Amino acid sequence: MIASCLCYLLLPAARLFRAISDAFFTCRKNALLAKSSSPQVEGNFAMAPRGLDQEECEGLLQQWREEGSSQVLSTVSEDPLADKALAQSSLAFLMDNPGEQDAASEDKWSSRQLSDLRAAETLEEPFPQVLGEVPVSEVEAPLWAAVPVQTGSQYADCAVLPVGALATEQWEEDPAVVAWSLAPEPVAQQENSIWSFEGLGQLQPPPMEIPYHEILWREWEDFSTQPDAQGLEAGDGPQFQFTLMSYNILAQDLMQQSSELYLHCHPDILSWNYRFANLMQEFQHWDPDILCLQEVQEDHYWEQLEPALRMMGFTCFYKRRTGCKMDGCAVCYKPTRFRLLCASPVEYFRPGLELLNRDNVGLVLLLQPLVPEGLGQVSVAPLCIANTHVLYNPRRGDVKLAQMAILLAEVDKVARLSDGSHCPIILCGDLNSVPNSPLYNFIRDGELHYNGMPAWKVSGQEDFSHQLYQRKLQAPLWPTSLGINDCCQYVSSCHPKRSERRKYGRDFLLRFRFCSIACQRPVGLVLMEGVTDTKPERPAGWSESVVEEDTSELEPVFPRTVGTIQHCLHLTSVYTHFLPQHGCPEVTTMPLGLGMTVDYIFFSDESCENRNRADDGLVRDGTLKLLGRLSLLSEEILWAANGLPNPFCSSDHLCLLASFSMEVTAP
Numbered sequence: 001m002i003a004s005c006l007c008y009l010l011l012p013a014a015r016l017f018r019a020i021s022d023a024f025f026t027c028r029k030n031a032l033l034a035k036s037s038s039p040q041v042e043g044n045f046a047m048a049p050r051g052l053d054q055e056e057c058e059g060l061l062q063q064w065r066e067e068g069s070s071q072v073l074s075t076v077s078e079d080p081l082a083d084k085a086l087a088q089s090s091l092a093f094l095m096d097n098p099g100e101q102d103a104a105s106e107d108k109w110s111s112r113q114l115s116d117l118r119a120a121e122t123l124e125e126p127f128p129q130v131l132g133e134v135p136v137s138e139v140e141a142p143l144w145a146a147v148p149v150q151t152g153s154q155y156a157d158c159a160v161l162p163v164g165a166l167a168t169e170q171w172e173e174d175p176a177v178v179a180w181s182l183a184p185e186p187v188a189q190q191e192n193s194i195w196s197f198e199g200l201g202q203l204q205p206p207p208m209e210i211p212y213h214e215i216l217w218r219e220w221e222d223f224s225t226q227p228d229a230q231g232l233e234a235g236d237g238p239q240f241q242f243t244l245m246s247y248n249i250l251a252q253d254l255m256q257q258s259s260e261l262y263l264h265c266h267p268d269i270l271s272w273n274y275r276f277a278n279l280m281q282e283f284q285h286w287d288p289d290i291l292c293l294q295e296v297q298e299d300h301y302w303e304q305l306e307p308a309l310r311m312m313g314f315t316c317f318y319k320r321r322t323g324c325k326m327d328g329c330a331v332c333y334k335p336t337r338f339r340l341l342c343a344s345p346v347e348y349f350r351p352g353l354e355l356l357n358r359d360n361v362g363l364v365l366l367l368q369p370l371v372p373e374g375l376g377q378v379s380v381a382p383l384c385i386a387n388t389h390v391l392y393n394p395r396r397g398d399v400k401l402a403q404m405a406i407l408l409a410e411v412d413k414v415a416r417l418s419d420g421s422h423c424p425i426i427l428c429g430d431l432n433s434v435p436n437s438p439l440y441n442f443i444r445d446g447e448l449h450y451n452g453m454p455a456w457k458v459s460g461q462e463d464f465s466h467q468l469y470q471r472k473l474q475a476p477l478w479p480t481s482l483g484i485n486d487c488c489q490y491v492s493s494c495h496p497k498r499s500e501r502r503k504y505g506r507d508f509l510l511r512f513r514f515c516s517i518a519c520q521r522p523v524g525l526v527l528m529e530g531v532t533d534t535k536p537e538r539p540a541g542w543s544e545s546v547v548e549e550d551t552s553e554l555e556p557v558f559p560r561t562v563g564t565i566q567h568c569l570h571l572t573s574v575y576t577h578f579l580p581q582h583g584c585p586e587v588t589t590m591p592l593g594l595g596m597t598v599d600y601i602f603f604s605d606e607s608c609e610n611r612n613r614a615d616d617g618l619v620r621d622g623t624l625k626l627l628g629r630l631s632l633l634s635e636e637i638l639w640a641a642n643g644l645p646n647p648f649c650s651s652d653h654l655c656l657l658a659s660f661s662m663e664v665t666a667p
Helices: 002-008 015-036 037-048 052-069 069-076 082-094 106-120 169-172 174-179 252-257 273-285 298-311 397-415 438-445 506-510 606-612 637-641
Strands: 195-196 200-203 221-222 239-248 290-297 315-320 327-333 338-347 361-369 382-390 425-430 447-449 564-566 571-573 599-604 623-631 656-663
Touching: 015 169, 195 252, 195 599, 200 599, 221 438, 239 425, 239 599, 239 606, 252 290, 273 298, 290 298, 290 606, 298 315, 298 327, 315 338, 315 361, 327 338, 327 361, 327 382, 338 397, 361 397, 382 397, 438 571, 438 599, 599 623, 599 656
Parallel strands: 239 290, 382 425
Antiparallel strands: 195 200, 221 623, 239 656, 290 327, 315 327, 338 361, 361 382, 425 599, 447 564, 571 599, 623 656
């Protein structure tokens, strides 16, 4: 190619422009023909304008050989590297958009050549060097080089992505991954931090960091003023502020059992080591005071999660699912902010009850907020935290309602104060129910008429109305032996037991040998001599009326409402389940590519309680106020990120995060 280009330099000045253009086009054709041998490509190139014929080129080449390369170079430039620079400049020109060819007409080819020549003038080895105007030095760098993506120190606490995963062909061809790649300003390479957890050795994060919170952007929605450094906000009075996160982190064994749900994910991002590092990055980034986790695999919890969270300042409680299940729920809190009053694990499995034969569990904690010592003698009401993962099966809404009734009864027992009111309550977790479904409305509104309702309709996850046989809910939903009434309260906790068992003596029991009705002659009794013609005599000391037992201390019998269940916790959702700025619903998970909301944070709202119980003396200080929340995403945004999980979110659920405040009152 160098010899061909130098031959063109011997031509008259009038033909120089055309000669160089044809030489570049010929090399371009050869390069593309080497990549594709289809007849269509050859036909397209055949439509291009031709340059010098073969005989003329051979003559020029022979002339160059006879006269010598030194004379040619002296005619053009004194720089001995001119020929090499010309060759590199030609190669750079050929690599510019090699795949775009248009064979519509000869005019398009001419305009293409002119644009190519203009583009070639902007290269680092321009044509003035060939014409002897400006000499250039030899270029040592390759023409095509991959530029690594680097991030600044402001993203030091972000999710990480292994370089080996990106190096594979699948990652290079994935349009979603290409869309995620950012190109910030290059900075000096920093030494990667090493996470050292007790009993785990050292966990080295991958060298390339990608800010998941920048790519899958989630805004913080602030509903109040900013707090001060002690976690108290300015307002009408001192406030105790805290943050709570609820997160279904996807148990590894459950993911492997349902591997068909994650075929869209690269295998590298599904490994537990990668997912664990990403999850820890999220925990460190958002830094909640209370952490409620679902689908926590037991061995991963004890070997990795609990030690890592303990090093981050958390005290953790864990409840594994019953039976042979290997995952469960965990509630973690920072002892610098709260003191544990009681912890109550909840099991939904009841032997012998078909309605409650599933192994789901919950966990209820009662925490006492700790206020700074500088505030003096002040106090904050206890805080009840409930975390659960309800049954998934969309067809068994009756089971979900029964499980929720057990959890609400436990919350009612733990959160009930001595005066009969309830302390502030937060109920969160994966409820496997969509917004505005009967189960969701029951938690929010406190009442549900369920009699005759199809079981699949309770959670609203799927529509099974087309099925001929449909399980319908019948009243009562659960048997009395469960010990929970229709107000989702333990019977024993609602009504005090008798102080002691009544002791019945012999004299008391003898009073019931006879009764007054036995001394009355039945109507229509046939008179028989010696048999029915006599009247029994009243025994001596037998009173006219039998002394009845004092039943003032007996437990009353609670009539059950027909087909209705209730609770009195007055809960409302942190999220509104709609994104007004996008005009579409918000989602927390994407099973089988379909976005929906099944994760929630409910709390006892002050406005809700004042509205429903304005005349009730049980309204108290210390109610919860929502200060802010981490916005959720739409289905379209998650689709652009290849769904869930992805390299930035290592679970098939999004985390939920909210900030609350409680009033600090004087004793």
